[in-house]
Amino acid sequence: MYVIFFIKTLSLNQKWEEAHHHVGSNMRAPCTGVVCNSPDIISVGEDGRINLFRADSKEIVRTIDDADSSTMHGVTFLRTTEILTVNSIGQLKLWDLRKQGNDPTQVFSVTSERVPLHCIDRHPNQQHVVAAGGQDGMLCIWDVRHERMPVSLMNAHEAEMWEVHFHPSNPDHLFTCSEDGSLWHWDASAEIAEKPSFLLGGRNTSNILRSSIVPPNANQSLASVWLSMDPTKGRLEITNLLPSSTLSVNSLDILGQHLVCGTDAEAVYVTRSLFS
Known part of the structure; x- marks a missing residue:
């Protein structure tokens, strides 16, 4: 058997100097978050600035200075x-890039209490459903159409939550990682709802501190499971995908049946067959 490796060479295409910097000084500021939608x-950065780039442009298309008085994570x-x-004072902010101003x-x-938020993701099919996590390790679920406070606050990790991601094609599954060394798979699928409570496996079931109420005029068939979870019905199963001795899990990503994460142990873990 022959194994053939194809190696592609990476080259620098664009470089934006000092995209983030502290006003009134020559000090550069850390870029704390990046997202692409080709x-x-x-x-976004520690300087409270939002930058809009395009891959085919050497200039920054737009900058929102003083977008935030605190670090955007x-x-x-x-x-x-x-x-x-x-941001670092527990706020989630919505920005319309078509509008001028800051x-x-x-x-x-x-x-x-202004607990810092570190990560955010939106539901791939129902874009009004947003998940976030932060300093206290809790998982927060918002319906950005109706609520200024989270629809659900769920006890989760024992330390900072660094990343949260819905599965891109199976959004009843969500994944989070934390400073406490855990990588969690949150399963809110119909299969879990149909299991008798004594068959619930995994690490534990979530303790929902503030449960959601779907608006009375909402179409129940379109209501996301993340907005209509009933904590009395065991609708949520949590499984830790890594050994308990792992150091901080800093980042994760999902591609099909594969999940990859990086840790403070200078190790990269790949989980295959997430739903088998």
Whole structure:
């Protein structure tokens, strides 16, 4: 048997100098989040600035200076012309890139305690459903059409949550990773709902602190499972996909049946056959 490797050479195509920097000084600021929706690229940073780039342009297309007075830790596209950001004082902000000015369209908050949020993702099919996680390790679910506070707050990791991602083609499955060394698979699929409670496997079932109420005029067939979970019905199973001795899991990504993550142990883990 022969194994043939095809190696492609990477080359630098574009470079944007000092896209993030502290105003009034020559000090560069860390870029803390990037998201792409071809051809657009959005970056956010410790300087509270939002930049819009395009891969075929050497110039920054647009900069929103003073977009935030605190560090923005994460960014995602809600729609083609709208983005969501999370910051270090527990706020989720919605921005319409078609509008001029430095003000967000809407501002959402987790609690009055201003717990920092570190990560964010939106449901691939129902874009009003947004998940975020932060300093206290909780999983927050928003319906950005109706609520300025999270629809659900769920006890999750024992330390900071660094990444949250819906599965792109099976969004009843969600994945999170944390400083506590855990990589969690959240399963809210119909198969879980149909299991007797004594058959629920995995690490545990989530303790939902504040459960959701679907608006009375909502079409129940279109209501996301993440907005209509009943904590009394065991609708959610959580499985830790890594050994308990793992150091901080800093990032994750999903491609089909494969999940990859990186850790502070200078190790990359690949999980295959997520749903087998």
